[in-house]
Amino acid sequence: xxxxxxxxxxxxIIVSGEANCLVRGHQYQLNGYDVAFVPRGQPHRFINQxxxxxxxxxxxxxxxxxxxxxxxxxxxxxxxWPARDLL
Numbered sequence: 001x002x003x004x005x006x007x008x009x010x011x012x013i014i015v016s017g018e019a020n021c022l023v024r025g026h027q028y029q030l031n032g033y034d035v036a037f038v039p040r041g042q043p044h045r046f047i048n049q050x051x052x053x054x055x056x057x058x059x060x061x062x063x064x065x066x067x068x069x070x071x072x073x074x075x076x077x078x079x080x081w082p083a084r085d086l087l
Contacts, residue, residue, distance in 0.1 A: 001045050001046060001067075002045060002069050002072060003022070003043050003044070003045045003069070003070050003071065003072040003073075003074055003075035003076075004043065004044070004045065004067040004068055004069045004070060005040075005041055005042065005043050005044070005067065005068050005070055006038075006040055006041075006060070006062065006066065006067055006068070007040055007041070007062065007066070008040050008060055008061045008062030009037065009038070009039055009040050009060075009061040010037075010038045010040075010044075010058060010059065010060055010061070011035060011036065011037050011038075011058075011059040011061075012030075012035065012036045012038070012046065012056050012057070012058055012059075013033060013034075013035050013056060013057040013059075014030045014031055014032070014033065014034050014035075014036075014054065014055075014056050015033065015055045015056060015057060016052070016053065016054065016055040017031065017048060017049075017050055017052050017053055017054030017055060018030070018031040018048070018049040018050045018052075018054065019031070019046045019047065019048060019049060019054055019056065020046070020047045020049045021036050021044065021045075021046050022044060022045050022046075022047070022075040022076060023036075023038060023042055023043070023044040023075070024042055024043055024044075024074065024075070024077060024081055025075075025076060025077015025078075026077070029049070030046075040061075042081070043070050043074035043075050043081055044075060045072070045075045
């Protein structure tokens with residue numbers, strides 16, 4: 001998935017494989033049923049970190065799953081996400 005945001009909170013459970021979770025310049029290594037919580041409006045993405053398949057479960061706190069794809073540099077931290085979008 002490319003770097004993106006949502007208008008709702010999201011929880012992700014890694015059920016197999018390994019993931020590198022990027023959120024506004026922070027990196028988190030996830031595997032073995034680790035859970036990530038991404039608040040609404042935060043640019044994020046998940047990258048498979050292994051040669052094996054990665055599987056995850058997404059739980060959205062909204063009625064219609066959607067995403068807004070944004071410049072990948074917001075996920076890596078190379079660009080600063082505007083504070084007004086953090087509400």
